[in-house]
Amino acid sequence: MQYLELDQKLQEDCFVLGSWDKTNILLSRNANFPWFILVPETKQTEFYKLDLSQQQQLLDLINKLSAFVVKHFPVTKLNVATIGNVVAQMHIHIVGRHQDDACWPAVVWGADSFKEYASGEVEGIRDQLELDFAGDFIAAR
Numbered sequence: 001m002q003y004l005e006l007d008q009k010l011q012e013d014c015f016v017l018g019s020w021d022k023t024n025i026l027l028s029r030n031a032n033f034p035w036f037i038l039v040p041e042t043k044q045t046e047f048y049k050l051d052l053s054q055q056q057q058l059l060d061l062i063n064k065l066s067a068f069v070v071k072h073f074p075v076t077k078l079n080v081a082t083i084g085n086v087v088a089q090m091h092i093h094i095v096g097r098h099q100d101d102a103c104w105p106a107v108v109w110g111a112d113s114f115k116e117y118a119s120g121e122v123e124g125i126r127d128q129l130e131l132d133f134a135g136d137f138i139a140a141r
Contacts, residue, residue, distance in 0.1 A: 004041055007089040017126045018139040023061055025137070026091075027125060031117040033108055034073040034096035036065055045088050062092060068132055069096040072125075083109065 006016070006024065014026035014037055028035035040058055044050055050058065066078050075096030082092050095108055102113035130139050 004039065004089075006039060007087045007091075009087045010037065010039065010089065010091065015122050016140045017122075017129060018137055020061055020064075020133060020137050021057060023058065025065070025129065027122060029117070030108070030111075030113075031115040031121065032102040032111075032113055034069050034075065035108065036069065036094045038062065038065065038092040038094070040090055040092075042090055045084060045090050047082050047090070047092075058092070062094065064133070065094050068129065069094060071132075072128060074098055079108070 004024070006014075006026075010026060014028055017025045017027050017036075019025060022041040024039040026037040026039060028037065038058070038061060040050075040054070042050060042054065047055065047058070062080060066080065069075060069078060073096045075098050077097040079095040079097055080092065081095075082090070084091065097104065097108075099105075102115070103111045126139050129137050
């Protein structure tokens, strides 16, 4: 279920996997990295402007999704960021990194390296989220 209309750039660059507690969970189309993007239901563009309960709810999901990435992907470092220079809509990046990835140690934003997901991979990630989030995750189908 999608709560807010997604920014056009997010629609172009990501797969919508589903939602958790009024936050869309997206997956970047670049398969070089396990790169998830959370888009909470808010008109705010800055994290500090959310009320404390919204901040805590979002932090809970960041922690839950971070644990998911570490569990299911070969990563040694997580990058969590609210960079919004191109897309003003509030969104949080959770990117799994390792020393042999396509951009290490540079940032993944604007990288020339791009890899498509193989057939069925995105659906597999969506299905695993559904299993790991035990009923809290509503898969986009």
